[in-house]
Amino acid sequence: MAEELIISTSDDKAERYRSLLPQIEALVAGENDLTANLANIASALKYGMDYFWVGFYRVKGHELVLGPFQGPIACTRIAKGKGVCGKSWKEKKILIVENVEEFPGHIACSAESKSEIVLPALKNGAVALVLDVDSDQIADFDEIDKEYLTQLIRLIELKL
């Protein structure tokens, strides 16, 4: 396991992801406890990419329940189809929201969150959890985040 996260200060977001992802891969290699891995991934992503909030919601029955995260306290339960996370779960789709105030039904856990990306992770074809990343800047997420966070989701799916 890596002892210390090396945080890239590059202005190039893709470069920061390219520095971070192999470190995350090393961090979870050899550890099979899902909570431990999700906790370290949330921390690595929060500090490595400097986003406002990074965390996981796990599917438990008919709702999502807050899992490991880094950032301010957050709502604990989200119904299927509700908010960005619930919609990503229901539609099994990656959602990028440029301005949360313009997303109907957005669940505001913090007034400081301005944009977000949510990606579902699947086990046996069903969504097992979603990764939610929030920014305090409008329109902070794009195809670069989608590309690299999808790689991260593939890694997580191997551990589910």
Ligand code: SME
């Ligand atoms: N905004 C999310 C809820 C989770 S918090 O942002 C941490 C949503 O609308 O699903």
